Amino acid sequence: MGRDLQLRAATTEDLAWIHELRHRVYAEELGQHAPDPTGRLRDGLDGDNVYLVVACGAARVGFVSLTPPWTGRYGLDKYLTRDELPLLTEGDVFEVRILTVEPRWRATAAAPLLMYAALRWIAARGGRRVVAMGRTELLGMYLSAGLRPSGRAVRSGALTFEVLTGGVAELTRVTTDRHRTLVERLRSVVDWRLDVPFAPGPDGCEHGGASFTAIGADFRTLHRRHEVVAADVLDAWFPPAPGVRAALAEDPVWMARTSPPTGAEGLSAEIAVARGLPAGTLAVGAGSSDLIFRAFGRWLTPRSRVLLMDPGYGEYAHVTERVVGCRVDRFRLRREDGWRIDPARLSAVVGSGRYDLVVVVNPNNPTGRHAPAAELRSLIAAAPARTRWWIDEAYLGYVDPAESLAGLAATDPRVVVCTSLSKMYALSGVRAAYLVAVPDTAAEVRRWTPPWAVGLPAQLAAVAALRDPAHYGACWLRTHELRRRLARELAESSRTVVVEESVANFLSVTLPPGGPSAARLVDACRRHGVYLRDLSPLSPEYQGRTVRIAVRDTAENARIVAAFRASLELLLSPRSASRAPVPEGVPAVGSGR
Template sequence: MEADELEIRPGSEADREWISRLRHEVYARELGQHPANDAGRLSDGLDADNVYLVGARGGRPAGFISVTPPWAGRYAIDKYLRRTEHPVLSEEGLFEIRILTVDPDRRGGMTGRILMYAALRWVAAHGGRTVVALGRSELLPMYLALGLTSTGVPVRSGAVGFELLTGEVAALVDRTLRTYGPVLREMEPRLRWRLEVPFLPGTDGCEHGGASIGALGRRLDTLEAHGDVVPADVLDAWFPPAPGVTAALAAHRDWIARTSPPAQAEGLVEEIAARRGLPAEAVAVGAGSSDLIFRAFRGRLDASSRVLLVDPSYGEYAHVAERVIGCRADRFALRREDGWRIDPDRLGDALRARYDLVVVVNPNNPTGVHLDARDLREVMAAAPGGTRFWIDEAYVGYAGPGQSLEPYAATAGNAVVCTSLSKMYALSGLRAAYLTGPPQDVAELRRWSPPWTVSLPAQIAAVRALRDPAYYAARWAQTAALRGELAAALAATDGDVHVRESVANFVLLTLPRGGPGAAGLVRRCRGRGVFLRDLSSMSPAFEGRTVRIAVRDAAANDRIAAAVAAALRDPGRDPGNGDPGNRDPRNRDARNAV
């Protein structure tokens, strides 16, 4: 490390000694918040649960910041304030940022601001939406400049005065990038960023699975490399489309590539209506479910709307509601101890708060739990007047027959069902989906739909896929068998991991507390050409310990289990960082070695 190069890294056990000494020097001797002691060290009861992020220059510690996650079950603020008296302290998934401390010889520069930014990035990577902090009164201008808001609640600890601060994580990161973006980008090449989360957030606003597609090159120049990796980070089908689909596309590929599709996809709408027993006027199609989500939500919601989202659930909904439309989105929190089940009685009680739109993904992604259609239909029928429901049934085929609410949505007047053809019908690359809803809502969506939304290849493929239900039913049954085999193989890798099967085409693997986290497991498996999905950013309920693993074919599932076993067996060995076993396909030499 160069003499003044700044390194940001997770705090280690070896760092605890100097952290406790610096805390004593600053908060006992300098500020008088705590009495000085002969040992010259300062710690507290939260140290076992805190996450420390460390800044070092020239190999010497320069400062640190601490984050207390919600799964710790307690906060430092609890010593001073009652949560029941301050609503901001009662929010689900609250993270506390505390004891931002810079060595006296390093003050006045960017170290403190970079540490604060690092804490925000860490919180965002673990699903956090809101942070609180006790900001020292003399540093209040710095905290306010970063975007934190003072609640006006004073706190006194020893000789030091604080104010209770709060902020929305996404807004804080956005403000930091607007204010310091050029400086951060200029610093990045000279900064040794050792956190699992990227230094700068992505530009698409919503993190999706599918990092494995990066193996093909940024401009998709190395298509042949797709066989070198196991793309278990995205829920694309492991099986090919129905034979009729591939035959039609192959036989007419030159003509299909150069020919404009039917502008409004009327034939596809008619096919869907006939196959599903729906009136055609209750069906609208789109280029994948995301296309329908963006168009429908923009027409239905505005900044004054209130939305209820299940948490954890598919992140696109929170992104569109909060970041694109800018409305309020509350969370209906699922609980690990309840098996991630949506309790219909509890959901019905939550609806008394009256929401403009309630979003339910069923079966849910990423928890993989399904709520019986009859129970969900009863909740919807009993909801307060004016409540509208958006039901995402991307994986409903795996739940068995009779579980779709499309017939209800076509007639009830208070619901829309969105059905992707991507995952269940092996058409992810073609982008085809449809929604079912009240005819007046469907007509309005069609009015705002541009022509040729669904490509000609997608229309041809979707029609032929829907005509071969027997093929897909067999593949879905085979997926369930493969899922059980994968779950058993993963459970056998380590007795301390917890493996949970979904009802769909994936399993969840949760690591024990106190050991390596999900991000490290994902990184180490990726070094072996196996891509998994870290669920940490989707919700704090996952505690940074859970990965989602898509079901692949038997050979690929064996590779997944072997990679996970190797990563768990030697968590300190990282094939992505100089290990001669590096098989990351994004590295040319590694790809050739696979």
């Protein structure tokens, strides 16, 4: 059975109909605006708005307008000041406007479909809050969708509107729970042409890359790994040290069947020697995510207030907001500032004394910027005594191990440093990490660590890796060379893109305004077996236009460049508007490392 409805982003040809329908409804039918002799009703935000359209065959059914935060203005600005509606200053608020359906389609699912499409589009661009003007006569429909009155109402012509708002995560939960049957019915009849999958992920956070969707998570087709370039996850391009490979290969049968040291005591001792730290200040885990979940689950409650950098590693937002349910604020990093932390601005925010925890990933993923240790030390020294700092140094080896705050964490009860051995030491598959804190804090984390949390292969591999700093130092230096060459070749592919290098093993590419979205580029590159990471869901700061690319070896980097060039050429061609949507079951967005 064919699909009856089509949901798409508006084309140039759709705009004339949108203006004509707006005039018929809001000027002639409802009296909100005075009639215009042209029979068209345009909007002052037309150049900035995004329109989504529902059609049935050749007949257009309805549309909804979205105003993203990066435009710097909203339709509501005509009615209320920012002081009267402060949420418009928050930086991650998307306005949903002018939901309009042709009269003969108003008794159908067209309006709910447009509302659902708007929510999915906003979530895919990192939106965390929605604001909308809902006609009082239709208030029930908006309340059923999960929107709530803000306490403000506005009058426009003959109409009164309630100003409504809602969090994207909560609206998604309401939609998938309360309206599950309707959503599933829409899935079966809608030809979904947006650059975001129809359904959200199961928990809103994609852990790791999407490249295993091509390799096969059931491990029956592992040969496909040779056909895929996994540049969507920041695993090392280089092999582990020779000693690591020897340790893993010496007796795999014994290693597989033997229980490891219960608390990874040998690994802790090796870390202490390698880092010059007291063993009592350490707690080990099966990767940094293991430590994050354990520590945050003990320290935080729904009453806790947390400050995250934005953009930032998505696992922290996932754990604090979705798992623990904390009150989370964002400290906005700005492209115009080179994505760097402004220490004076951050000090002023933290100095309010309201935060239980501040998270700093340094170097930051996904921006790739490093905050000097001296700046962070000064920030922490001036911060309130009640505020704990979690410093994630997963990529610090690419900068300078001397920049670590581990020594401070071992003596200051307000500071915890978390370090993954996965990425820097080419051990992502075996999972190993550690945190550094004052002895009482480290002992608390160890007390809540289950026995055998780190498997025997991981313990053996991590110990061997720490004993060969020369191998990894050379690999990290080579990574910088590979990254610079990759950045240069990507920049030479098109004058319309902006390539931003990081200090670590990745870079980002931003597509031009009005060009193809990051999701479209990601989808097109996958057709060449090259997997990139769409950064759009992490933050509205990316405006749906930025991808992150992991540095691989010379041969795979060449494949990345070739796929990028071919995909960009295709997407910028006149035929690109008819490209197929992102395939279902092949996630295009995420926030994992």
